[in-house]
Amino acid sequence: MKTIFDDVSYTCSKVVTQSYSTSFSLATKMLAPSIRSDIYNIYGFVRFADEIVDTFHDYDKAKLFNAFEKDMEQAIDDKISLNPILNSFQYTYHKYDIPHHLVESFMKSMRMDLTKKNYETFDEYREYIYGSADVVGLMCLCVFVKGDKEKYEKLKESAMALGSAFQKVNFLRDLKADYENLNRAYFPNTNLLELDEHSKKCIVNEIKADFALGYSGIVLLPEQAKFGVYTAYRYYKKLLQKLQSTPPLEIKNTRIRVPNYQKFGLLAQSYVNYKLQLVQ
DSSP: HHHHHHHHHHHHHHHHHHHHHHHHHHHHHTOOOOHHHHHHHHHHHHHHHHHHHHTTTSSSSHHHHHHHHHHHHHHHHTTSSHHHHHHHHHHHHHHHHHHHHHHHHHHHHHHHHHOOOBBOSHHHHHHHHHHIIIIHHHHHHHHHHHTOOOHHHHHHHHHHHHHHHHHHHHHHHTTHEEEEEOOOOOSSOOOOOOOHHHHHHHHHHHHHHHHHHHHHHHHHHOOHHHHHHHHHHHHHHHHHHHTTTTTTHHHHHSSOOOOHEEEEEEHHHHHHHHHHTTTO
C-alpha cells in the first residue's frame, strides 16, 4: 500500500530534521502531534536544497540544483515522488494549499547562493532573506493555522519577521564559515574583515526589531503551534544574547553556540512560562 511508502517518506523528513538541527528538532517536538510531521516535511525540503548549494563542493552544484528543482515541480504536479523528501513535501504543500510563489521565492534565493557572494545593497539583502527565510516561516504558518486564510493574513507579517530574525542570527553566528568556506558576505555595507562593535551593534539592533515583531505574532498563534514556536524564539534570542556579548574578533574566528544544557534549561523555562500563560 502507498501508505507504507508515505510513512517511510515522513520518517525520512523527520530524520533529516533531527540529523541537521538539534535545536529546530527540539522546538518541533513541542508542536502538537497533528502538525509536527508537516513541519518536518517542510524542513526536509528546504534543508536538502540548502545542502546542495552549501556543501556539495565536489559536485556540479548547478546541475544538482536544477535536477532537484525539476523533481520538486514534478512532485507537486504528480502528487507523488520517488524521492521521499519531495514526496513528503508535496503532501504538506497540497494539504495546506501552500502558495506556489513561496516555493519559487525560496528556490530563487537558494539559486542565488550558487553564484552571488556579496549583498551590497539593502534591496538585494532583503530579497535574499525574504526567499531564504521569510517564506519558510510563511510555509510553516500555513500549517500552524491549518489553511485558515484570515489567520494567515493576520499573522503573515510577524511570521516573516521571525523568519528574518532566525536567519540573521545564523548569518552573524556563521560569519567565519560563510566567509572562509563559501566566500559569502550577507550583511550589506559591512566589511567582515574589519567588523567592529559599532557594526555588530547595528546588526544586533536590526535583529532585535525583527524579534519584537515576531513575538507579537507568537502570542496569537493557535495553541497547537504556540509552544513550539516560542521555544525556537527563546533559543534564538539566547543565541543573539551570546553574540551580543561576544567581541567581534571572537565572532569572526569562532562559531558561537548554545550548549545543550542551556538548550534544555531554555526548554524548561519556556514550558513554565507557557503553562503560567506568560506568553501573551
